Each structure stands twice: as structure tokens, then as C-alpha cells.
């Protein structure tokens with residue numbers, strides 16, 4: 001069964017409070033979402049293996065460390081996942097970025113796929129699917145289906161806010177996937193919104209309704 005990690009770092013929790021507030025406007029919401037994504041990435045990459053390399057400093061030869069092993073790929077779920085990409089790339093500028101376009105049908109709440117473009121070598125990369133919201137879980141489950149179909153073997157899911165219902169569905173559908181969150185909220189309401197949540201992440205990021 002995949003593990004669920006909720007990052008309780010004070011900076012992440014503090015920033016999350018700002019984007020939950022309904023009065024936080026688009027500009028701030030966008031900036032802070034990226035900041036949280038960057039901080040979460042910092043924690044998620046803690047396990048990355050290092051190898052030793054020799055470099056010439058201006059003074060002498062030094063044995064230093066550099067990241068070894070698997071390369072990373074980021075896959076934002078369109079649209080709202082886009083709001084996390086810049087913050088992640090600030091931490092890992094060389095990461096490849098794939099895109100999976102899905103929207104939730106407002107009546108059925110089922111994900112509808114409209115765009116997929118992934119890096120060539122997903123099977124050799126550690127792929128991190130990113131979306132601010134894990135509600136019913138349908139969108140993230142489908143995005144991971146798409147990645148697995150393309151050969152990805154090492155996948156993580158990173159969301160800002162999740163509902164327990166979505167986490168459970170994800171664990172049933174993809175028991176091999178670890179989930180990284182800034183908050184695990186109380187429940188879903190009858191319209192499939194996370195309670196207390198932060199509203200519609202895509203609309204708040206892009207100023208739409």
C-alpha cells in the first residue's frame with residue numbers, strides 16, 4: 001500500500017493558510033501555490049542518491065557531491081497543476097515536464113481527458129504527478145493510468161490539499177504510489193469539493209469562474 005506523507009513544515013502550513021482564505025487574490029494565490037510546491041519538492045527530493053565527484057576549486061581539488069541515479073519528470077494535471085510547475089522548476093531546473101489534460105465533468109465528477117504529452121523516457125525517470133487538489137481522486141488516478149500506459153514505473157503524486165475519499169480511492173487504484181500532501185482535509189461535500197479546502201484551484205489560479 002502506498003504511503004501518505006503530510007508535510008507539517010511550518011513554512012508550508014503558513015503559506016497554505018493564505019491560499020485557503022477566500023480573500024486571497026489571483027496574483028497572491030499563484031505566487032504562494034508555486035512557493036508551496038517548491039518547498040514540498042525540497043522535502044520530496046530528500047532521498048535522492050548522491051555520488052562523489054572531484055572538482056577543481058580555485059584553491060585545490062575537492063571531493064564534492066552531485067545528484068546521482070534516476071532523472072526526474074514532472075507531470076502537472078491541466079489546468080490547475082500548471083500552478084505548481086514554476087515553483088518546482090526553481091528547485092529542479094533540469095526536470096522534464098509532461099502534461100496531462102483532464103477536467104472533471106461537473107455532473108458525473110468523472111475525469112475527461114483532452115491532452116497528453118509526456119517526455120520520451122518516462123520509464124527511466126522518477127515521475128511526479130502534480131495537482132493542487134485530490135478530491136474524488138478520479139483525475140489523479142486517470143493521470144497515473146496514462147503514465148503507466150506509457151511505461152512509467154516510478155511515480156509519485158504531489159497535491160496541496162486532499163480529501164480522505166480521494167486518498168482511499170488512489171490507494172485502491174494504485175497501491176504502489178506514495179502520496180505527498182500539504183494537508184489532508186475533512187471530507188468532500190455533495191458537489192465533490194474538498195471541505196474546508198480552498199475552493200476551485202484552477203479558477204483561483206487563473207481568475208476564471
Ligand code: PRP
Pocket residue numbers: 077078079080081102103104105109111131132133134135136137138139140166192200201202203
Ligand atoms: C480540479 C483539480 C483536479 C481535480 C480534482 O480540476 O485541479 O485536477 O479537479 O478532482 P478529482 O480528484 O475529483 O478528480 P478541474 O477538473 O476543476 O479542472 P481545471 O484544473 O481545469 O480547473
Ligand code: URA
Pocket residue numbers: 080133135192193194195197198199200201202
Ligand atoms: N477541484 C478543486 O479545484 N477543488 C476542490 O475542492 C475539488 C476539486
